[in-house]
Amino acid sequence: MDGKRYAVVDLETTGHSPKSGDRMIEIGMAIVENGSVTKTYSTFLNPGRKIPAFISSLTGIRDKDVADAPMFEDRAAEIREWLEGCVFVAHNVSFDLPFLQHEFRRAGLPKWSGETVDTVELAKIIRPSAASFKLQDIAAEFGIGLENAHRAIEDAKATAELLIRLQEETDRLPEPTLSILHKRSFRLKSDLSSLFYGALKQKRRHAAAEGGYLVWKGIAMKEPVPQKERISARIAYPGNPEKKESLFRNAFEQYEERPAQSAMMDAVYSALESKSELAAEAATGIGKTFAYLLPAAVHALREGKPAVISTYTNHLTEQIIGRDMEKAERAVGVPLRTALLKGVGHYIDLERFSRILAATDESYDETLAILQVVVWLAGTETGDLEELNVSGGGGLFLDKIRKYRAAVREGELKKIDFYLRSLDLARNADLIITNHAMLLSAQDRSHTPFPRLSGMVIDEAHQFITAARSHAETLFSYTDFKYTLGQMGRSGEGLLQDRFVSLARKTGVPGEREAIRAGDMYDRAMDAFDAAFEGIQLLIQTLAEDRPHEQKRTYALADLEPLVPLCREAGDRLYAYLDKVTELTSPLLAAGGHQPEEARFLSEWQHWIREIRLQAAGWMELFGPAGLEDAAAWIEADMRSIPGSLKIVRQPADVSGMIRKSVNPDGRFGVIWTSGTLSLPGRERFIADQIGLPGTVGIRKFTAPPEFYRGAKMFIVSDMPDILNVPQQEYIESVADAVVQAVIATGGRCFVLFTSHDMLRKTYELIVDSELLAEYMLIAQGITPGSRMRLLKSFQRFSHSVLFGTDSFWEGVDAPGDALAAVIVVRLPFSSPENPLFKARAAKVAASGKNPFQELSLPEAIIKFRQGFGRLIRSTSDRGAYIVLDRRIEKKSYGKDFIRALPPVPVEKVGLGDMVLELESWYNDEV
Numbered sequence: 001m002d003g004k005r006y007a008v009v010d011l012e013t014t015g016h017s018p019k020s021g022d023r024m025i026e027i028g029m030a031i032v033e034n035g036s037v038t039k040t041y042s043t044f045l046n047p048g049r050k051i052p053a054f055i056s057s058l059t060g061i062r063d064k065d066v067a068d069a070p071m072f073e074d075r076a077a078e079i080r081e082w083l084e085g086c087v088f089v090a091h092n093v094s095f096d097l098p099f100l101q102h103e104f105r106r107a108g109l110p111k112w113s114g115e116t117v118d119t120v121e122l123a124k125i126i127r128p129s130a131a132s133f134k135l136q137d138i139a140a141e142f143g144i145g146l147e148n149a150h151r152a153i154e155d156a157k158a159t160a161e162l163l164i165r166l167q168e169e170t171d172r173l174p175e176p177t178l179s180i181l182h183k184r185s186f187r188l189k190s191d192l193s194s195l196f197y198g199a200l201k202q203k204r205r206h207a208a209a210e211g212g213y214l215v216w217k218g219i220a221m222k223e224p225v226p227q228k229e230r231i232s233a234r235i236a237y238p239g240n241p242e243k244k245e246s247l248f249r250n251a252f253e254q255y256e257e258r259p260a261q262s263a264m265m266d267a268v269y270s271a272l273e274s275k276s277e278l279a280a281e282a283a284t285g286i287g288k289t290f291a292y293l294l295p296a297a298v299h300a301l302r303e304g305k306p307a308v309i310s311t312y313t314n315h316l317t318e319q320i321i322g323r324d325m326e327k328a329e330r331a332v333g334v335p336l337r338t339a340l341l342k343g344v345g346h347y348i349d350l351e352r353f354s355r356i357l358a359a360t361d362e363s364y365d366e367t368l369a370i371l372q373v374v375v376w377l378a379g380t381e382t383g384d385l386e387e388l389n390v391s392g393g394g395g396l397f398l399d400k401i402r403k404y405r406a407a408v409r410e411g412e413l414k415k416i417d418f419y420l421r422s423l424d425l426a427r428n429a430d431l432i433i434t435n436h437a438m439l440l441s442a443q444d445r446s447h448t449p450f451p452r453l454s455g456m457v458i459d460e461a462h463q464f465i466t467a468a469r470s471h472a473e474t475l476f477s478y479t480d481f482k483y484t485l486g487q488m489g490r491s492g493e494g495l496l497q498d499r500f501v502s503l504a505r506k507t508g509v510p511g512e513r514e515a516i517r518a519g520d521m522y523d524r525a526m527d528a529f530d531a532a533f534e535g536i537q538l539l540i541q542t543l544a545e546d547r548p549h550e551q552k553r554t555y556a557l558a559d560l561e562p563l564v565p566l567c568r569e570a571g572d573r574l575y576a577y578l579d580k581v582t583e584l585t586s587p588l589l590a591a592g593g594h595q596p597e598e599a600r601f602l603s604e605w606q607h608w609i610r611e612i613r614l615q616a617a618g619w620m621e622l623f624g625p626a627g628l629e630d631a632a633a634w635i636e637a638d639m640r641s642i643p644g645s646l647k648i649v650r651q652p653a654d655v656s657g658m659i660r661k662s663v664n665p666d667g668r669f670g671v672i673w674t675s676g677t678l679s680l681p682g683r684e685r686f687i688a689d690q691i692g693l694p695g696t697v698g699i700r701k702f703t704a705p706p707e708f709y710r711g712a713k714m715f716i717v718s719d720m721p722d723i724l725n726v727p728q729q730e731y732i733e734s735v736a737d738a739v740v741q742a743v744i745a746t747g748g749r750c751f752v753l754f755t756s757h758d759m760l761r762k763t764y765e766l767i768v769d770s771e772l773l774a775e776y777m778l779i780a781q782g783i784t785p786g787s788r789m790r791l792l793k794s795f796q797r798f799s800h801s802v803l804f805g806t807d808s809f810w811e812g813v814d815a816p817g818d819a820l821a822a823v824i825v826v827r828l829p830f831s832s833p834e835n836p837l838f839k840a841r842a843a844k845v846a847a848s849g850k851n852p853f854q855e856l857s858l859p860e861a862i863i864k865f866r867q868g869f870g871r872l873i874r875s876t877s878d879r880g881a882y883i884v885l886d887r888r889i890e891k892k893s894y895g896k897d898f899i900r901a902l903p904p905v906p907v908e909k910v911g912l913g914d915m916v917l918e919l920e921s922w923y924n925d926e927v
Contacts, residue, residue: 004194006032006117007086008163010155011096012059014047018102023047024072025061028152029082030160032089035167037160041082042153044069054771059150076107083112091135091159093118093190118190119162121368125181125192126166126173128372129387131794137777138162140797170195174210175203176220177378180357180371187367213378216416217354221377224415227425228335235301235332237269247294251331256876260286260702267700269295272307272455272670277697279461279688281678283903284870285704289320292457292672293328293431297336299670300430303454306339308432310439310456312463313788313808317342317433325431339425340382341434341449343441347383347419348373349403352607355600356401365393373401383418391785404610427451436460436467440662453669461673462687462863468655468662469837474621474633478533478646484615485574487608490526491519496605500581503598509591510584518584521577528570533643535563540637554836557622557633557648567623574616581609622648632840653840656692676870677863681900686859704903711879712872712905713922719911720885723827732759735826736766738885738912739802740773742822745919746881748776748800749821753868755829757782757806763826764804777801781809810868820880822919823872827886828898829864830857858894866901881919 008030015022029041044061046069056062079100090096093116101111123130123138130141135155139146144161148154170178178200185193213220238244244262264280271278272295282288293309300307311317321340329336353373356362362370369390376388385398403419414420426432426449436458442448458464489495497519504515539560544553560567585606594602622633632653638645652658665671678687679699688699721734743750754760764780767773777798778784779791788808795803803809810829831838842852872880882905889895890909899907910918 003034004198005086006089006160006163007083008032008089008156008160009083009096009100010090010152010159011099012055012061012150012152013099014049014051014055016095018099018106021049023049024099024103025051025055025066026059026152027075027079028154028156029079030153030156031082031086032160032163035164037157037164040153040157041079042156043075045072045075046070054774057771058774060148061151072103073107076104076109080104080109080112083114085114087115087117087191087194088112089117089119089159089163091119091155091162115191115194117163117192117195119159119166121188121190122166122192122195123162124368124389125371125375126169128376128389130389131790131797133389135159135162137794137798167195167199170199171202173199173375174213174215174220174378175200176213176215176218177374178203180218180374184367184371187362187364188371189364214416216350217357219350219354219357219374219377221416222379222381224421225381227339227428228337235298235334237295237298237302239266247331250333251290251294251327258285258287258704260704261288261291264288264291264700264702265295267702268292268457268672269299271672272296272299275665275667275670277665277671277693278673279678279693279697279699280672280674281699281701282674282676283701283703284676284873285708285875286702288674288676288702289324289459290327291702292459292674293320293324294331296455296457296672297328297332297431300454301332301334301336305452305454306426306429306432307455307457308434308439308450308453310434310436310458312436312460312467316459317435318789320433337425337428337430339422339429339432341422341426341432341438342384343435343438344403344419346386347403347417347422348377348385348401350416350418352603353401355603358596359600363393366397369394369397373398380418382422386789389785389790423449436464437471440468440471440658442662455670455672456663456665457672457674458663459674461675461691462677463675464659465655465687465690468658469651472652472655472658474618474648474650476615476618476622476648478643481615481619484608484611485526485529488522488612490523491516496601496608497522499601500605503588503601504584507588507591509587514584518577518580521573521580525570525573525577528566528573532563532567532570533646535566536560536635536646537642539563540635540642541639544639552638553636554834555635555637556836557635557650560635564623567619571616571620571623574612574619578609578613578616585609622650632837634836649836651837653837653844656690660692677866680859680862681897683859687863706904708876709873709903709905711877712869712882712903713880714869714882714884714899714902714905714907715915715918716884716887716890716907716909717912717915718887718890718909720887722891723886723888728759729762732762732766735759735885736763736770738883739763739824740767740770741912741916742824742881742883742919743773743776743802745916746821748802750802750824751809751820751822751871752802752804752824752826753810753829754804754806754826756827759826760804760806773802775800778804780804781806807864810864810871820872820878822881822883823868824883825865825868825885828861828884828888829868830861833857858897862898862901865898869902879922881922883915 010028011024012026013022013024024045025047026044027042030037031039044066046066048071051061051063051066088097097116104110104112120133123133127138127141130138132138135158136146136149139158139162142162142165144158144165146154146158173181178196182193182196182200185196212223214223238247241262244265245257260283264282264286267278267280268291282291296307296309309320311320317340321338325336325338357370372388372390372394380387385402388398390398432450442450487495488497491498501512501515501519504510505512539562540553540555543555543559589602633648633650636647636649663671673691673693675687679701680686684699688697717738720738721731723731739750739752754763760780761783764778764783768778777794777800779794779801781788781791781804784791791803795801833839838856842856845852845855869882872878872882889898
């Protein structure tokens, strides 16, 4: 610590605006000196007005509690005296300090002046990978107790402890990191520069070589963790039940015999040994991951070549690395060399980041993100930017420092490049853990990132279809397009194109005249695009006249057919400009000898040329001569903001060929396709045909015994309104009521699954505004910042939590044991019939004389419904309720198909009140 006194303050108030009459009802202060809390201060304050009900609900402070309390004016001098000579600290200084200053002025006291520390800002920098920076959440991450949140003294003491912990972590950072923090922290909102300088002085005072770090261009990075030594011993596969049981007892602290798991292990090993394909449908509860991981590991060790394990999401890949691999190692009895391999865009480009560090012109969001990255680099082992929790413009900043290609590196750069490190680990691994997107992108490269393989396991195989469509998707966004192309700027705007002309004039290479000519070509290309966008806007507005009340519209790209020549001309002009500036840039780069500022400009110039070329390629793929055979293409627009909201999307309808090419076994190694849903009752090969699985490969099913699901119940809420016959708002209000009651009955630990982001948002906002779940951590996909993996980690970390999710939370996430008490299905997961991709696929089905609903819509919805249930029961000790709010499951003839697709669990059709009583009784019995 730096010897300063810190006054850590928290206020409880009647609202957020003292100018509008809001007043303080409680103040808490904790004085921190030399790394510990030395004294505290707390008092209720009479606000002279009624406390709003939602404030009482949040804080527990009622009118009677403050009726005999002093007014602020009575304690103002005393409070101000406590602050004298201190650094003012709060968790969100921008609220507490202005409120307090206003009250001091109202009491006739002078404005307080001094340094401030915002622990939100400090936590974001020092713990950049934290799941959440709310006080309760970040305190829990440090193990700081906070039982009575939203009470001033409790919050103040927790914030004081947080400040101490953050200062301790700051003191442990390496000197190069502290030096950057101090240099750049003058741009922050609170006075952290003083805190960082104190840590830096202390570090320099005790100067000693700091082990465990690499330092490159003044950036400290954690030394790479050495890969485990390769074990050459030939491991025997456990071919009989006794040997398997022995291995299982080594792997699991609580061994649970699972015959289906053993049978699947044998099938996987046999397919890998014979270099054949296996399609394995593995029901929830048999231990699917271990059933393929163990035989894949044994086979890889015996072959001396790695096996690839591919999953749909990065969360699943990290789950295998973090949890399942340790069990596999214990089972085989030797260390396993594993590598987590992601797409190049996940990794930081250190060269680009170092160039940004050398510049000084940046926004607050960029400064904050830079400091977060600098601290993160001192601790990360992967270089995966997904580990960072940034907000606001921080996300845009991370996009600037992502790698865009895997360039060849030698010497020092090869050692520090995180992506190249991961490739080296993969080449020498026994098991490579990756995702479907990486497998699909590998087929587009001249040099595969995957070495010679001993086998391949495709987990969540049915999601390979979605991944393939996304991989082949062309997406045009007007906003992104204008932002990217706008970086160049028209002549006279002082942007990159004008700077290029200035550099060409200064160096004589390629010459001012040629650079100006290139700028004229840019202006003509922009004029052509403006004409094209004007035409698109007019055409869409004309088409919209038949549906005047709909704001958000989707149209087939074919509707733009009259504008194709105009759009194609704009693309041709942009390509001509790109070819010209590329031609002019080459001699400028070859000339060398540039000053640092010129070198930074050229790096930025090349970056934006590459980005514009990607935009041009996407545009011409949409409007070029290739056509739209076997693809769906559509335009999305919000009529309130055209052309800003304009998006154009193209996806192939059939991806089976692409999938086969990406896997490409060709008899060289065995391939295992596995999922909890590879078939449906009456539709055995629904998934197999879409992934291009040969008809000679049958689907083997491995099921859990019925008693595995004894802890599960399914509730159909019979008094919900009919979703098809009431206004959406009325249904949302009923959903919100049902969710609130179910959450309170179970104590949280609920997934609420939607099929629409719009309905999710409206339901979430209604519940938040009601304050009925104020004591729960509400996490909403698309609203709460962070990736899916980060949201799930937040849900698992806090016992009283509720997660509102859409498509990606119906499957592929694991919340075992007490982490999940209920899954609430808001509506049956049918695809929208207006979804353009669905319409294109449905048209093909209809053209073949079949019913698109029966052949496409219903089976896909049942698969997702079945996957949603799979989130609930992960072991025989799990208990949970699967709650369906959509009454179509009992009223429509197809409802029985949804129920039939689930394991044998009790199904109860009850009113909401009766369900809540049963949940409360069940939950109380459990705890």
